[in-house]
Amino acid sequence: MNGADSADGRAAGGAHEEGIARERGPEHVHDHSVDRGVDRGVDRGVDRTSGSSGEPPAEPLLDVRDVAVHFPIRRGLVLDRTIGHVFAVDGVSLRIGRGETYGLVGESGCGKSTLGRAILRLEKPTAGQVFFDGRDIAPLKGEELRTMRRRFQMVFQDPMSSLDPRQSVQSLLTEGMKAHGLTRGAAADGKRLRELVDAVGLPAAALRRYPHEFSGGQRQRIGIARALCVEPDLIVADEPVSALDVSVQAQVLNLLERLQAELGLTYLVIAHDLAVVRHVSDRVGVMYLGGLVEEAPSQALYDEPLHPYTRALLSAIPVPDPELEDRRERILLTGDLPSPAAPPPGCRFHTRCPWRQPERCDTERPQLRVVEGTVPGHRVACHYAEEIRSGALRPHRVEPAVAEDVLGPGAVPDQPGSVTEILGR
Amino acid sequence: MTGSKGAPLLQVRDLRVAFRRRGEPETVAVDGVSFDVAAGQVVGLVGESGCGKSVTSMAIMRLLPQRGVHITGSVKLDGEELLTLSDARMRERRGRDLSMVFQDPLSSLNPVIPIGLQITEVLRRHRGMDKEKAREAAVELLDRVGIPDPRRRITAYPHQLSGGMRQRVMIAIALACAPRLLIADEPTTALDVTIQAQILELLKEMVAETGAALIMITHDLGVVAGLCETVNVLYAGRIVERAQRHRLFGTPRHPYTHGLLRSIPRLDAPAGEALEAIPGSVVDNVPWTHACAFAPRCHRSVERCLEVTPAGETTGGRLLRCHNPVPASAE
Numbered sequence: 001m002n003g004a005d006s007a008d009g010r011a012a013g014g015a016h017e018e019g020i021a022r023e024r025g026p027e028h029v030h031d032h033s034v035d036r037g038v039d040r041g042v043d044r045g046v047d048r049t050s051g052s053s054g055e056p057p058a059e060p061l062l063d064v065r066d067v068a069v070h071f072p073i074r075r076g077l078v079l080d081r082t083i084g085h086v087f088a089v090d091g092v093s094l095r096i097g098r099g100e101t102y103g104l105v106g107e108s109g110c111g112k113s114t115l116g117r118a119i120l121r122l123e124k125p126t127a128g129q130v131f132f133d134g135r136d137i138a139p140l141k142g143e144e145l146r147t148m149r150r151r152f153q154m155v156f157q158d159p160m161s162s163l164d165p166r167q168s169v170q171s172l173l174t175e176g177m178k179a180h181g182l183t184r185g186a187a188a189d190g191k192r193l194r195e196l197v198d199a200v201g202l203p204a205a206a207l208r209r210y211p212h213e214f215s216g217g218q219r220q221r222i223g224i225a226r227a228l229c230v231e232p233d234l235i236v237a238d239e240p241v242s243a244l245d246v247s248v249q250a251q252v253l254n255l256l257e258r259l260q261a262e263l264g265l266t267y268l269v270i271a272h273d274l275a276v277v278r279h280v281s282d283r284v285g286v287m288y289l290g291g292l293v294e295e296a297p298s299q300a301l302y303d304e305p306l307h308p309y310t311r312a313l314l315s316a317i318p319v320p321d322p323e324l325e326d327r328r329e330r331i332l333l334t335g336d337l338p339s340p341a342a343p344p345p346g347c348r349f350h351t352r353c354p355w356r357q358p359e360r361c362d363t364e365r366p367q368l369r370v371v372e373g374t375v376p377g378h379r380v381a382c383h384y385a386e387e388i389r390s391g392a393l394r395p396h397r398v399e400p401a402v403a404e405d406v407l408g409p410g411a412v413p414d415q416p417g418s419v420t421e422i423l424g425r
Numbered sequence: 426m427t428g429s430k431g432a433p434l435l436q437v438r439d440l441r442v443a444f445r446r447r448g449e450p451e452t453v454a455v456d457g458v459s460f461d462v463a464a465g466q467v468v469g470l471v472g473e474s475g476c477g478k479s480v481t482s483m484a485i486m487r488l489l490p491q492r493g494v495h496i497t498g499s500v501k502l503d504g505e506e507l508l509t510l511s512d513a514r515m516r517e518r519r520g521r522d523l524s525m526v527f528q529d530p531l532s533s534l535n536p537v538i539p540i541g542l543q544i545t546e547v548l549r550r551h552r553g554m555d556k557e558k559a560r561e562a563a564v565e566l567l568d569r570v571g572i573p574d575p576r577r578r579i580t581a582y583p584h585q586l587s588g589g590m591r592q593r594v595m596i597a598i599a600l601a602c603a604p605r606l607l608i609a610d611e612p613t614t615a616l617d618v619t620i621q622a623q624i625l626e627l628l629k630e631m632v633a634e635t636g637a638a639l640i641m642i643t644h645d646l647g648v649v650a651g652l653c654e655t656v657n658v659l660y661a662g663r664i665v666e667r668a669q670r671h672r673l674f675g676t677p678r679h680p681y682t683h684g685l686l687r688s689i690p691r692l693d694a695p696a697g698e699a700l701e702a703i704p705g706s707v708v709d710n711v712p713w714t715h716a717c718a719f720a721p722r723c724h725r726s727v728e729r730c731l732e733v734t735p736a737g738e739t740t741g742g743r744l745l746r747c748h749n750p751v752p753a754s755a756e
């Protein structure tokens with residue numbers, strides 16, 4: 001077979017397989033009692049303009065201090081040598097107040113999920129500390145750890161892969177309650193379960209069903225009910241809507257907002273979609289290659305992004321408005337995201353930054369700091385934020401650099417680490 | 426819309442694609458889709474997962490399997506019917522006049538052949554270039570699509586490139602033969618937004634430069650808003666609304682389009698704006714045979730919607746398939 005056949009023949013084969021593989025899962029329930037439940041999702045979202053001063057809270061529920069997670073890269077058949085590290089999270093500090101929603105955005109591989117996992121102690125930080133309700137969670141063991149674990153729960157991106165297909169919704173929820181000693185006899189539990197599914201907008205009949213009998217949005221509701229069943233304080237939602245159809249995302253976002261208002265929950269919402277994050281969050285942190293480059297009250301970040309990366313990110317997001325699209329100026333970044341196994345020295349963004357200045361940007365890593373004249377709580381990690389803001393520094397052309405393949409083939413982590421890997425998109 | 430320019434480049438009429446598996450009722454993935462693409466025009470096909478976007482494009486490209494698939498209707502390119510073309514002739518047209526960029530470049534590039542060779546083979550086969558000339562042309566193409574240091578990189582294998590770079594290579598291959606029509610099926614869905622912006626810009630430039638027409642397939646309304654002159658909104662295998670982009674986004678009239686635009690969080694929305702969710706999901710759809718498939722989710726549905734299939738009607742350049750469309754307030 002010659003190359004030409006492979007070039008277009010392969011294209012055909014690949015696409016066709018995709019067509020088949022993207023088939024919608026097993027038969028879905030079509031039951032109007034379920035629809036009715038879903039109808040509750042129509043309720044409009046909660047107004048988020050009030051509350052939150054914009055400043056990081058003085059007595060946070062969650063206090064993350066200088067957390068780093070480095071994954072060793074191992075190579076070798078006999079001797080398992082460590083040949084380097086993936087600097088997935090590299091020194092992140094943030095605070096989340098009670099009842100607040102903190103949004104974490106950034107592109108694929110910048111370390112959002114890893115940070116979320118480290119906060120939940122699903123990943124051991126290489127350095128730094130996580131305080132929950134004033135207590136360092138690292139030394140906790142046994143009963144204490146279990147009690148603490150109950151108070152923070154995770155909602156995953158892909159509801160199907162996080163729910164056991166052989167367990168009915170009822171048994172999924174009861175399991176969580178049992179594990180934390182929250183069961184109080186059949187009658188009380190039954191009532192609690194019905195309240196739970198009702199809270200997430202599903203009918204009581206859903207309890208007897210199995211995950212595959214639901215649509216994606218409904219499964220995400222079950223994922224949320226499961227997180228809620230142990231009465232947590234903090235919910236870390238990692239890409240809660242990115243696997244859902246566009247027409248269904250708003251249902252889940254509105255549900256999360258309503259539950260927060262009703263139950264006083266605190267959220268850390270991780271997503272690559274800035275429009276989603278802006279909508280749900282009080283404050284937003286922008287990550288780039290393992291570090292926070294900017295943090296601000298949600299509206300301020302969109303009104304006046306200070307970091308060159310945030311500016312580029314915001315300008316890159318398509319808006320469903322042709323008038324606006326025609327007028328908009330894009331800051332197009334050139335080149336690839338550098339590999340997190342070999343982050344650039346100095347400012348990590350300097351290889352793609354249109355405002356980069358010689359010397360300092362290449363050698364000194366900027367820290368998050370306040371820029372005078374901006375709203376309280378707005379911090380940015382850029383040496384030249386003032387000059388960029390005032391227009392004294394102008395953007396210049398950047399020669400594209402290709403991310404050198406430090407890891408090489410075969411060094412891919414065995415667990416899917418990113419949205420794109422999990423979704424197989 | 427395209428009338429004045431004479432016969433359109435691509436004319437799709439009443440395209441229907443049904444999948445049949447033994448012992449199962451047939452699934453109609455595409456259910457009577459008609460649209461035109463004029464030479465050099467950029468047309469959008471939007472809709473959510475499973476609405477038939479990819480199947481439509483694969484049917485046009487004749488890339489669907491022959492067994493278990495029943496295709497009817499007509500697809501004409503320059504007036505030539507593609508659906509009944511011989512396989513050999515279709516392969517020729519596919520290489521030269523029609524090409525496609527897929528969502529996942531890794532699955533459509535050959536993993537064991539260097540990218541340069543994948544381009545030169547297309548050039549040699551369809552443009553009859555000799556080895557040397559094809560090589561030079563490949564370097565030029567890679568340079569044009571923004572691959573840094575192309576001379577060195579033509580020996581790279583697909584897995585050695587990032588997702589964005591791979592998609593650039595796919596675009597280079599798709600454009601190698603200067604096709605008259607390019608179909609891009611979610612070409613940026615797997616990419617980060619800053620890379621997506623680069624690729625969209627590149628596609629825009631390339632179609633402007635080569636004069637190729639483009640069918641842009643995506644679930645992202647934002648992507649079509651800035652790119653496509655005419656936008657087709659697909660729901661459950663049928664086009665429910667079609668209009669010029671400014672009109673479609675400015676005054677969406679189909680309840681689905683209208684609802685979708687109100688349910689997605691917008692970057693430029695005023696703070697605290699609530700989202701109006703569309704209830705239910707596509708599993709609630711009813712068959713088009715005697716009703717509007719969207720009826721169970723539609724806030725404007727009337728009795729008729731569950732009794733009579735709405736027909737697609739075109740007025741003033743807008744196609745609408747709805748018994749009770751959103752009033753044309755601004756029109």
Ligand SMILES: Nc1ncnc2c1ncn2[C@@H]1O[C@H](COP(=O)(O)OP(=O)(O)OP(=O)(O)O)[C@@H](O)[C@H]1O
Pocket residue numbers: 071072086087088089106107108109110111112113114115272340413414415417418419420
């Ligand atoms: N268990 C692991 N072992 C080695 N590397 C890992 C592991 N988990 C994640 N990584 C790597 O760490 C980096 C950060 O990954 P992470 O999943 O946190 O990114 P992310 O921001 O969540 O990306 P996405 O938006 O794609 O989900 C990536 O380069 C990833 O490949």
Ligand SMILES: Nc1ncnc2c1ncn2[C@@H]1O[C@H](COP(=O)(O)OP(=O)(O)OP(=O)(O)O)[C@@H](O)[C@H]1O
Pocket residue numbers: 019020022023024444452453454472473474475476477478479480481644
């Ligand atoms: N080979 C096949 N056999 C059976 N059904 C199929 C096949 N390919 C696609 N389908 C079905 O046809 C319908 C339309 O699928 P299609 O791939 O066109 O959707 P799409 O709009 O491209 O969605 P997505 O955004 O997820 O790519 C789906 O219901 C799908 O399950």
Ligand code: SF4
Pocket residue numbers: 307308309347348349350353354355356357361366381382383384385
């Ligand atoms: S510190 Fe320098 S390289 Fe980094 S964002 Fe600021 S200007 Fe750009």
Ligand code: SF4
Pocket residue numbers: 679680681717718719720721723724725726727730735746747748749750
């Ligand atoms: S035909 Fe009826 S149900 Fe369908 S979109 Fe129009 S109003 Fe809604």
Ligand SMILES: [Mg+2]
Pocket residue numbers: 112113114238417418419
């Ligand atoms: Mg992630």
Ligand SMILES: [Mg+2]
Pocket residue numbers: 478479480610611
């Ligand atoms: Mg598709």
